[in-house]
Amino acid sequence: MSDDLGLFSDPDVQDERPRRGGGGGGGGKAAAAARRAKRRRKRTILWVVVALVLAGGGAGAYYGYRTLSGIGSYDDYSGAGETDVVVEVKDGDLVSAIATTLKDNDVVASPRAFTEAGAEDQRVTGIQPGFYLMKTKMSGKAAVARMVDDKSRITPLEVRGGYVLHDVTAPDGKITPGIVSRLSAASCVELDGAKKCVTVEELRNAAENADPVALGIPEWALDAVRAAPKENRLEGLILPGLYHLDPGADAIGLLKSVIGTSLNRLQGYGIPGSTGKTGFRPYEVLVVASLVEKEGVIKDFGKVARVIYNRLAAGQLLELDSTVNYKLDRPIITTSPEDRARSGPYNTYNAETKGLPPTPIGSPDRKAVEAAINPEDGPWRYFVKCETDGTSCFNVTFEEHDADVADAQRRGVF
Incomplete structure (x- = not known):
């Protein structure tokens, strides 16, 4: 067997071989000793590398065994599910992350029940961020069918440019709902036949009286918000766009969520960072x-x-x-x-x-x-x-x- 790396040869023996050209003396012995020390260090380093490679190979083999031994077997519920539950798909979630979320909420028996059922359905890769109304203890197939159904996605709050917090009445008597009313409507969800909403009154009370810090108001706006008329103090802090709402949140939680999302957008637009000029x-x-x-x-x-x-x-x-x-x-x-x-x-x-x-x-x-x-x-x-x-x-x-x-x-x- 070739030993090009010198792992199995004895450097001490190699140095016993006679050398051409004489030289002799104490200087020759010192040089030989230095060469032997250098070879020993090299051999030690190479053995460490080999050990690490072998250890990594062993871990990989063990992981491969664990994976292969599970082929064809995974837990799965049967049927369309039992009780209502709301689950969140976060921005950037891959199918595997969605499957894990469903497992954590007992929607499916295992992540693989969902991924296997969705393997042939391209719509699974297009599931959008937001909150979804699902059932506990669903089969993987039933969970896939429900997740890709637009009716299962809880409709987000939409704010458009120029919207105000309060309702606005036109000269002809037509009422345009304000952000607070729209937020209340978007918070509604029906769980097992019982409809739950955060009311307009609850939202107004939180908007007008809650500690601005608890609502997520940033430092650069705190003084102005505290000094403003309380019914108007959150005006302008909820920018246009879509807001995915957690139906389980209370009034303060909902307001903090939408204000947080809005402030991220505002920062991207240049406030507060670019206002100095x-x-x-x-x-x-x-x-x-x-x-x-x-x-x-x-x-x-x-x-x-x-x-x-x-x-x-x-x-x-x-x-x-x-x-x-x-x-x-x-x-x-x-x-x-x-x-x-x-x-x-x-x-x-x-x-x-x-x-x-x-x-x-x-x-x-x-x-x-x-x-x-x-x-x-x-x-x-x-x-x-x-x-x-x-x-x-x-x-x-x-x-x-x-x-x-x-x-x-x-x-x-x-």
């Missing part, structure tokens, strides 16, 4: 974004943001109808002289409340947030909706603005 605090930039969302169409967001910042810099009243209508619960773009004469912290026509309103006036979407962080450059101080598609005309002087207002009214824009 605006010269305003992160919460103030969020307020500006909410004004932008209400006052303009997307293509005008950057200019609307610039008008707001220009007015603030000049010490000018913001004079925005959207802030007045926010407190009047009216989804319209204009106000009357009587409306503008009202007092209150959200009336930006009132000299007593100069500056930004105390909270956002709705949920700004990503583009509104980005516009508030990076407004367009320009000297504009005025704008008015001048086209039927919502496009605004922007002006530097009030005289120019007044002329555009008259022209838009003449053309029936508003």
Whole structure:
């Protein structure tokens, strides 16, 4: 057998061989001793490597034996299941992770019961994050069929740009549910015939009275939230998007969950990290974004943001109808002289409340947030909706603005 590595040869014997060229003496013996020590170290290292390889091979063989010995046998329930249970599929969960979650909740008898039943169903790999209403003690086949059925997925909360916390009543009497009402409806689940919801009253109480820290309010917003009117203090902190809700959570748990998800989105949009260049605090930039969302169409967001910042810099009243209508619960773009004469912290026509309103006036979407962080450059101080598609005309002087207002009214824009 070849011993190219020198594992089985004796370095002491090799050094006994006569050498050519003489040299002799004490120096030769010292050199030979050094060579023998070097070979011993090399042999020791190689033996350690071999031992590790063999040990790894043994562990692999044992693992392989364990795996192979289980082929064809796994626990599985029979039937469609017994009692209702809610399970969560988290973002990024693979089929194996979903199977383990089902086993942990006693939906299936073993993870393999689910994976084997779903091996031929491509829909299993497309299961989306969220909460699912399942049954305990289901067969793997029944669990697969239920997981891929859209009816089993608990409908998430959807928030759109401009939504507000409270319900809004239109001039014709139509009520648009606010975020709190929508959150209550989305929290409902029926378990074994009994419907359970977190009520609007419970959510309002938590939103208005719970410790902001318990609700997950970040440090950069804490002072403003504590100082805000309690019925409005969470406004603007629940951004547009989908929210997967745990039906078993209480009011504080639900609010903390959606606020946490929203803050992750907000951080990705640049708040608080990118707000320093605006010269305003992160919460103030969020307020500006909410004004932008209400006052303009997307293509005008950057200019609307610039008008707001220009007015603030000049010490000018913001004079925005959207802030007045926010407190009047009216989804319209204009106000009357009587409306503008009202007092209150959200009336930006009132000299007593100069500056930004105390909270956002709705949920700004990503583009509104980005516009508030990076407004367009320009000297504009005025704008008015001048086209039927919502496009605004922007002006530097009030005289120019007044002329555009008259022209838009003449053309029936508003």
